[in-house]
Amino acid sequence: MFWEVVRYTPGLFALDLVLQLFRSGIPLIPGLIVREVLNELSDGSSVDGAVDTAVWLLLAFLVGAVLARLTALLFCVAVDETCEARGQGLLVRNGFSRILAAPGAQRPRHARGDLVSRLTGDSRSVSQVVVYTFMVIGAGFQAALALVVMFSIDPLVTLVVCVPMAAGGVLITIASVRIRKYHAQSREAAGDVSAFLGEMYNSVRTIQLGNAQSRVLGRFRELNESRRRRTLKSRLFTDVFLGSVWTNTSTLATGVVLVLAAQGFGSGRFTVGDLALFVVYVGWTSDFTALFSQNLALFKQSAASVKRLTDAVPGPPDELVAHRVPDVPEPERVALSRLSVTGLTHRFDGGGGVSEVDFEVARGEFVVITGRVGAGKTTLLRTVLGLLPRQAGTVTWNGTEVDELVPPLTAYTPQLPHLTSETVRDNILEGLPADRRHLDLAVHSAVLERDLSALDDGLDTLLGPKGAKLSGGQAQRVAAARMFARDPELLVFDDVSSALDVDTERQLWERLFARAGVTCLAVSHRRAAFERASRIVVLRAGRVHAVGTLADLLAGDAEMRHLWQADTRQSAMAQE
CATH class of the missing domain: 3.40.50.300 (P-loop containing nucleotide triphosphate hydrolases)
Known part of the structure; x- marks a missing residue:
């Protein structure tokens, strides 16, 4: 299904991928520049004037890299949003067309408010994970380049730094089943609220005639409270738990770099510039681990969303991502005999x-x-x-x-x-x-x-x-x-x-x-x-x-x- 979403507008998604790779590659340049600046400044054998010229030239490159990254980032945000809207639009259009194709007198299996919630919220979850995957590919490209550069400087430190990041990824993988479960519960609670809202709007006269306003609002508060608890549990587990793993992984990796760098200074195989580059690159590499783990969680969440969509929309799941909805021919007027x-x-x-x-x-x-x-x-x-x-x-x-x-x-x-x-x-x-x-x-x-x-x-x-x-x-x-x-x-x-x-x-x-x-x-x-x-x-x-x-x-x-x-x-x- 994700591949079909990409194939729906391949040119747009290809542009998004190129921009992601470009945006992700640029941040590595400042690390190399800072490394050279610090090495120049710490090299006492250099001539002062030459050092000043080299430093200012490197700083000019640094400013240029920052501006280029900012420009690429703005373009990426615009294209990301467009890709996400296109993907969501494809799912909503196909889902609604399947509902319209069903016999008109057959009641849907779900309340109308819940159907709206599924077609909008769940289709957005599916489209988001497709766009987020492209961000992860860009981050993976960035991490691969960073690891190559770090490995060329010190292979041992590079390998040791990867250990806590790999452990964090394994931990997130183990927790992915629960992530999917909590997301499904959160979406179900949101659907219940939407369905009840629809029933309230459709039954205003009945509620007034029965003097049931307080009871209806009480029930509405109960459903909202259930949604709040389930959404809080999902966000707490996904955002707080994953965020803690990501932050601690990055911090631990940076601590390992500092410990090993202290030993390297004594032997002369590690410079001040190398330390600065490793600290910067470890952050980017751990970001990839965080994004990859978050993307895995989003995949699990989107699986729950896909199940909710296919459960609500009649017909085979493949039709949700069909690129062309079959035209319904207008019947010709044939005089009745x-x-x-x-x-x-x-x-x-x-x-x-x-x-x-x-x-x-x-x-x-x-x-x-x-x-x-x-x-x-x-x-x-x-x-x-x-x-x-x-x-x-x-x-x-x-x-x-x-x-x-x-x-x-x-x-x-x-x-x-x-x-x-x-x-x-x-x-x-x-x-x-x-x-x-x-x-x-x-x-x-x-x-x-x-x-x-x-x-x-x-x-x-x-x-x-x-x-x-x-x-x-x-x-x-x-x-x-x-x-x-x-x-x-x-x-x-x-x-x-x-x-x-x-x-x-x-x-x-x-x-x-x-x-x-x-x-x-x-x-x-x-x-x-x-x-x-x-x-x-x-x-x-x-x-x-x-x-x-x-x-x-x-x-x-x-x-x-x-x-x-x-x-x-x-x-x-x-x-x-």
Whole structure:
């Protein structure tokens, strides 16, 4: 997966690697310059003027090296951030595209807030370790050069200095399992907080009606406290423990250099300049050990993040790093002659669903699906549209089998429509060109013009989360207008009139069928829909119980008579 992230923008990562090598090589130059300066100053046989000239020249090189390193560092930071953003963007894009590719009526395995946390936080962890690896490669290049220079000066001191650094690396390796465990717990706690936040925002009215503000906030504090403890444990173990190992390793290595250098001074094989160079280079070498150990910890942490991503996103893990998301072809508009449903089946694991359903919708017909609560009406519509997977049976459009029905073939309004926090206009158009004529026609067909005149800014009124400013009936009609704006071949309603009064429902059906060539498939239990239906499909326990016109069903089917009388009683109660 990491290699595929690199291959996604190879030129950018190659530039990053070159900059890392350049940035890491430059800091070795000041050590060599300081060594020569100190050796010159400590050499009493030199002529004073010559010493001054050499020292000033070396100091000028030192300033130049510092400026070059600063420039390289600034470029490295910019390219590092860009590489990290590109890698994270690849993972987020692919993860979200996989979620969108799943059947639309299947609920994700995780809460939406947790999904957002995984797609953002965990993808960032994975991308970070790729960029950090390039930093480690640069530090490794630096350490290798430093060891070569030190080994050329004194092989024994160089080998002894490497011992504590190697021991620190082994210690970090042993602790890596716990690092991964603590990071996974920390990310899980962060996901729980995000998920609960999402639930809070989506349930503001319920919380207020239940006077549960204090209990909800108490639960929120508990989750935050759990996140704080787990994150603190992860940071304490990773940062404090690793930082202690790195610092003590560097200090111990420097102490070894001082002890061995004291012996070298007496024999004359070690100079003051050599000591200064070793002290500087030991720091750079121990930095590599620290970075390598930290990178190992990040690898363990990113493994936990990868597991969280693949657990949340459907499909094989390789698709998370696919360089090109397959294009979803726009279906061509094919005029509907006949929609045929044959043997359609979708059963839920816990029971319920529909089995072996057959019916047809011809162009210009209004087919109503009805039945008691739990009969499978909504499941049937979603399975026909492809929002739920078809376990058996076929759906054909003019005799050609189709996997899913989307605009411009169909448009769908669910019983509980989803509206966003945007304006009424944006909720209706959802990316369509702002054609005023089509927009006005959609608003008129949805019987929405009076409601718009009552809103402060009309079509430009912001609706708030989930359309909070609208009543249930208004939300249904905004969703219906969204459907009408697409001018599909087949209109699919799921009990769209459930929150409408009798007069508004009557106007909606009258305006809809005043348009020529309208074909409609609707779930309904209302008399106004029954009376206009070309044909009614009665479901019972997930199967087709009866099919026919209203007159035929009322004359010969007890189930239909029960549904008709039930709606009559509900209408009478509503009028009272």
